[in-house]
Amino acid sequence: VSDSPTPTMFDHDVPDDVASVAPPLETVETGPRRSAAEEARTLVAGGNAGTLATQSKDGSPWASLVAYGTLDDGSPVLFVSRLAEHARNLEREPRTSLVVAASPAGDDVLASGRVTLAGVAVRPEGDLARIAQERYIAAVPTAKAYASFRDFSLWVLRVERVRWVGGYGRMASASGPDYAAASPDPVGPNGAYAIQHLNADHADALLTMAQALAGHPDATAAQCHAIDRYGLDLFITTPRGFGLGRLPFAEPVGDPNGLRGATVELARRARAAA
């Protein structure tokens, strides 16, 4: 868990005339956010496919699509055919990395989350090989049909370095041990359904939250654009321009069914403070 404030784009080399975000007018408690390791675990748990980078025979980088299963510590399990270049590449050079991306919410894929897991691919043996095979087939059921093909082999990606990008201006790194120790967010990578529901049916409550809890008492509209186990993020319209708000839940959400109670409590707290 990281308690850094909402990251900004301050580190881009931006000309002076680019508009900036309207700041909050009051000091507000923004609470914790998912750490890079939690973001990564959440993305990996939410998918079964990614793109692998391996090194081709001539030394050039080779990108290729793979499906994956996941071990308990978040290590991806690959099951690849020697007919595919990536499998031959791994046999020669086991250093590799895997990108897993969230399904983009709109047309702009760069606004969505993705993670690179970099490390070393190893061939699992004994019980680990059996578990890895089970996990791969659980994630990719059609693999049952070719699990016995002798040109396929299992690999476990031992993650050593994690680079997460959450969208524009949101990015952070994590170590392999941090990644292994983190847990996936039960809310999922982007909570798309909850966001849609809040914006469609609870616009008034979101506006009250923006005014009473997010430091924008002059807000005229608010829209939820992200949600996670620790809270929700708002786009806020004010006479001073466009603002951002972060609203922490009273308690982290422990399972998907806890999301409703956490947002209801937030709305109640906003009304009481308004």
Place this chain on the structure above:
Amino acid sequence: VSDSPTPTMFDHDVPDDVASVAPPLETVETGPRRSAAEEARTLVAGGNAGTLATQSKDGSPWASLVAYGTLDDGSPVLFVSRLAEHARNLEREPRTSLVVAASPAGDDVLASGRVTLAGVAVRPEGDLARIAQERYIAAVPTAKAYASFRDFSLWVLRVERVRWVGGYGRMASASGPDYAAASPDPVGPNGAYAIQHLNADHADALLTMAQALAGHPDATAAQCHAIDRYGLDLFITTPRGFGLGRLPFAEPVGDPNGLRGATVELARRARAAA
């Protein structure tokens, strides 16, 4: 355009007891299929994001998400910040590759098309830089907001080698010149809407096609699973087991609106032959 028959999985190392596909009972004309270069151009034209493989400072392969625009010859245009590892990697080692994948039709991403474009990234200059910038912004409109940021730079991926995988057992390679010379299929990467419509509303016509034109006179059901400018592909149910059918259009489809006429002609031809 390649006129090879439907590729099979014969080159996997398959145990003897794996079931095989029911062959056609009559010799049938299967016509041309999209070449690997056409498949690649179609996938690239149908998207604006992919995963790039670059080489990290320590020599290990680095996978990362990028958006892209496209030049007329299909060369992807990248616009990346030096704050991102992939940009610094390209400056050190311009050999790179990009995966572009179709949106998976179902849960099994390995059944969907994807392509790896491998080559060298170059910094465009003069008019080419202007055009590349325009193409990137056309594909990624939000980039207008950071087009002036000085930490971003344009790259054009000069494609030297193409590896296309169309799903299970469908794969082929193409050269850079083949890729540049091919044109995207106006039907798009997977013709999802047309497939849905044919299966929902024209199951009888598909069955007649399977019986009369695809060499399976004993077919009891047929389902379209792929469509392209040259024809459509069927999954066929027969008392002998599961079969595959390929039905070539009388003429390649020249624009998206031509698809309806081509399938109507095919249905008419099937009825006449039944």
